[in-house]
Amino acid sequence: MKQGGIIGRLLVKAYEQDRSLLFEVEAKELLRRLGLRTPAFKIAKSKRQACFEARKVGTPVVLKVLSPGVVHKSELGGVRLNLRTRGEIGKAYDEIMRSATRSIGDRRIYGVLVERMVPQGTELIVGATTDEKFGPIIVFGIGGIFVELYKDFSMRLIPITARDANEMLKEIRARDLLEGYRGQDRLDLDELVRILLAIGGRDGLMASFPSYVKAIDLNPVVVYPRGSLVVDGKFFLHQRKR
Amino acid sequence: MVTSQRDLKLLDYVFHPRSIAVIGASNDEKKYGYRAVSVLKTQHFKGNIYPVNPSADMICGLKSYPSVKHIPGKVDLAQIMVPAPLVPAMVKDCLSKGVKIAHIYTSGFSEAGKDGKMLEDQIVRIAGRGDLRIVGPNCLGTYCSRCRLALNHRVGMEVGDVAFVSQSGGLTSSLIQAGNVRGFAFSKAISVGNCADLGLVEFLEYMASDAETEIIAMYIESLRGDGRRFFNVLRKTTRKKPVVIFKSGNTRRGREVAASHTGALTGDYVIWKTVLSQAGAIEVRSLAEMADVISGLKRLHPIPGKRSLAIIGNGGGQSVISADMCSEFNLDLNDLSAHTKRKLKSLQLPAGTSTKNPIDLPASVLRRKEGHFFKAVLEGVTSDRSIGAVVLNLEMETIIYDRSAENPSIHYLVNMVKAAAEARSPTCAVMVVLRSSDDPKLQSLKEEIAMRAKRLAMPVYWDLRSGLKALEKIIYYSDYLRRNRFPKWTGGGNGT
Numbered sequence: 001m002k003q004g005g006i007i008g009r010l011l012v013k014a015y016e017q018d019r020s021l022l023f024e025v026e027a028k029e030l031l032r033r034l035g036l037r038t039p040a041f042k043i044a045k046s047k048r049q050a051c052f053e054a055r056k057v058g059t060p061v062v063l064k065v066l067s068p069g070v071v072h073k074s075e076l077g078g079v080r081l082n083l084r085t086r087g088e089i090g091k092a093y094d095e096i097m098r099s100a101t102r103s104i105g106d107r108r109i110y111g112v113l114v115e116r117m118v119p120q121g122t123e124l125i126v127g128a129t130t131d132e133k134f135g136p137i138i139v140f141g142i143g144g145i146f147v148e149l150y151k152d153f154s155m156r157l158i159p160i161t162a163r164d165a166n167e168m169l170k171e172i173r174a175r176d177l178l179e180g181y182r183g184q185d186r187l188d189l190d191e192l193v194r195i196l197l198a199i200g201g202r203d204g205l206m207a208s209f210p211s212y213v214k215a216i217d218l219n220p221v222v223v224y225p226r227g228s229l230v231v232d233g234k235f236f237l238h239q240r241k242r
Numbered sequence: 243m244v245t246s247q248r249d250l251k252l253l254d255y256v257f258h259p260r261s262i263a264v265i266g267a268s269n270d271e272k273k274y275g276y277r278a279v280s281v282l283k284t285q286h287f288k289g290n291i292y293p294v295n296p297s298a299d300m301i302c303g304l305k306s307y308p309s310v311k312h313i314p315g316k317v318d319l320a321q322i323m324v325p326a327p328l329v330p331a332m333v334k335d336c337l338s339k340g341v342k343i344a345h346i347y348t349s350g351f352s353e354a355g356k357d358g359k360m361l362e363d364q365i366v367r368i369a370g371r372g373d374l375r376i377v378g379p380n381c382l383g384t385y386c387s388r389c390r391l392a393l394n395h396r397v398g399m400e401v402g403d404v405a406f407v408s409q410s411g412g413l414t415s416s417l418i419q420a421g422n423v424r425g426f427a428f429s430k431a432i433s434v435g436n437c438a439d440l441g442l443v444e445f446l447e448y449m450a451s452d453a454e455t456e457i458i459a460m461y462i463e464s465l466r467g468d469g470r471r472f473f474n475v476l477r478k479t480t481r482k483k484p485v486v487i488f489k490s491g492n493t494r495r496g497r498e499v500a501a502s503h504t505g506a507l508t509g510d511y512v513i514w515k516t517v518l519s520q521a522g523a524i525e526v527r528s529l530a531e532m533a534d535v536i537s538g539l540k541r542l543h544p545i546p547g548k549r550s551l552a553i554i555g556n557g558g559g560q561s562v563i564s565a566d567m568c569s570e571f572n573l574d575l576n577d578l579s580a581h582t583k584r585k586l587k588s589l590q591l592p593a594g595t596s597t598k599n600p601i602d603l604p605a606s607v608l609r610r611k612e613g614h615f616f617k618a619v620l621e622g623v624t625s626d627r628s629i630g631a632v633v634l635n636l637e638m639e640t641i642i643y644d645r646s647a648e649n650p651s652i653h654y655l656v657n658m659v660k661a662a663a664e665a666r667s668p669t670c671a672v673m674v675v676l677r678s679s680d681d682p683k684l685q686s687l688k689e690e691i692a693m694r695a696k697r698l699a700m701p702v703y704w705d706l707r708s709g710l711k712a713l714e715k716i717i718y719y720s721d722y723l724r725r726n727r728f729p730k731w732t733g734g735g736n737g738t
Contacts, residue, residue: 131469131513133465133469133513134470134473134517135470137513155512155513155516156520157516157520163725164520
């Protein structure tokens with residue numbers, strides 16, 4: 001991965017602004033540049049616009065609060081799922097604004113993200129962190145909001161090879177889930193390996209930009225029998241040394 | 243940091259010094275300075291010993307010198323045990339004398355706080371002005387069986403090929419003692435202390451290239467310096483030699499990236515576990531487990547690579563229990579091949595014998611022909627190509643109290659262990675587990691069996707769980723080598 005490419009420029013900009021987190025829209029751009037797919041989305045700053053954009057991305061949609069200060073959106077009532085009608089979308093918009101304003105104040109709320117609701121799939125996590133002692137580490141496991149409850153994951157020091165990635169898939173307790181549990185189709189394991197390498201491979205994001213990217217949470221990555229969608233991707237940055 | 247072959251060569255002086263100066267030697271028998279000299283003397287260190295003390299002429303019957311500079315010959319290694327504030331001056335003396343290694347026993351340095359840390363940094367700076375390297379401070383001694391460099395009076399000096407790099411001096415001598423009983427011996431051992439200069443990574447690198455060492459054991463509390471370098475050196479080492487690591491101090495770290503899910507998952511110990519397994523090290527959780535694994539590495543022939551086992555034992559309950567345990571350790575109890583079953587049938591085993599794996603043999607079969615018949619049964623199983631190891635899971639008391647309740651005899655048992663040693667095949671190792679009650683009367687019999695087993699190079703475990711756990715860890719290592727297409731490890735030798 002090139003330092004001077006679009007990804008590099010994006011990271012440098014956020015770093016120079018001394019941000020600890022990429023904005024959601026930047027994160028989506030970065031994911032796309034890494035060759036990972038994200039759900040279609042639009043930004044809306046009013047109830048009316050939200051309804052309008054929803055028709056463009058296609059219903060059902062998800063509304064997510066758009067604010068630089070919020071890391072875990074669902075915990076403060078900033079996410080609404082499975083909205084189809086104008087009525088549902090409008091009501092959800094108001095509710096999100098109300099609860100987000102209550103907890104963070106309205107000045108830091110840009111609006112909402114109107115995102116195509118993704119089809120049902122298996123929710124996994126691909127993450128990375130930087131250990132003080134051992135440096136960058138990649139994590140794969142069962143994703144969704146219960147990640148810390150299940151604690152079902154495998155881990156490697158970065159960089160990893162394709163073989164490491166394949167082994168990581170087999171090391172979680174719920175490995176049968178990936179192989180097509182109880183008559184379900186087998187998930188796209190090649191796609192998962194590709195994602196793991198995009199983050200943790202020799203030429204992946206963590207190994208290419210260790211001085212910018214400190215941690216990554218792709219959670220959930222919804223994986224299907226063919227392909228995947230990164231529904232939420234967070235990129236944590238190192239702080240500038242003062 | 244050791245980076246070149248020349249640096250590694252320098253570490254030879256830690257284990258093979260031609261002469262040692264004991265700085266802080268004393269005639270007071272209660273002091274460490276007395277003990278250090280007397281240990282070198284009574285354990286017959288192969289080299290010159292120079293006690294250093296400004297106010298004594300003779301120590302332990304050896305001529306004493308007022309300072310290291312007054313010693314007429316060359317000094318390779320200085321053991322420094324004067325109080326902490328005096329250490330910098332002694333290090334300076336060592337530097338001007340041309341000493342190669344200063345091994346500082348004294349405590350009261352970085353482990354004791356800020357002032358101690360400053361003193362420690364000062365020592366490293368002084369040594370850095372020349373080629374002097376520091377071991378410690380705050381550590382116990384070094385052990386080298388070949389040049390009879392001992393840790394203390396009681397430690398055995400049998401020459402072997404296991405090396406121990408440890409952050410605890412106490413554990414070092416405990417593991418050497420354990421080896422004495424369990425049938426493995428050491429080439430070298432070192433307690434590294436505060437690792438102000440030379441530390442875990444340097445000694446690991448040294449043991450990796452040491453021709454006298456085939457198996458490396460490590461005890462780690464916390465790693466000073468670059469974790470990545472440790473990982474890279476460890477990964478390179480395990481390609482050639484098994485490294486058995488006991489990591490303690492596994493509390494959760496203050497999490498830096500608390501906002502990320504990934505950060506919340508990755509506690510300190512989880513990362514260590516990842517580092518160790520990714521680098522191909524064998525992780526153990528106690529000193530006993532460490533001894534179990536080393537004993538297996540030394541004595542299992544061939545080193546098992548398959549997860550498929552056969553268990554042969556006496557007692558139906560034990561068969562069920564052992565099957566459960568195998569599943570817990572992810573070991574497979576495969577069906578025996580049709581050929582093996584036919585072979586066992588032809589031996590005319592009595593009714594009630596199960597030739598399903600685990601194989602349950604009545605005690606009468608075990609005793610038939612004074613235990614020799616058993617060999618034919620075993621050979622039938624060890625020649626089965628699908629089985630990587632056979633575990634004999636025997637209940638001792640049934641066998642030794644056969645003739646009378648008063649006079650236990652290990653005659654049959656010893657024959658069985660012998661049979662087990664002879665039944666090993668090029669594709670199948672044999673491990674012996676001897677279970678018994680805690681009856682103290684059995685203690686001496688157990689010791690006797692252990693001694694016989696040692697001579698036969700047979701691995702003996704006193705409970706099934708320890709045996710299977712060690713076996714699983716060894717198979718894990720073989721599997722690691724195979725997955726990475728590295729050559730098989732064959733350093734176990736013949737168990738001596």
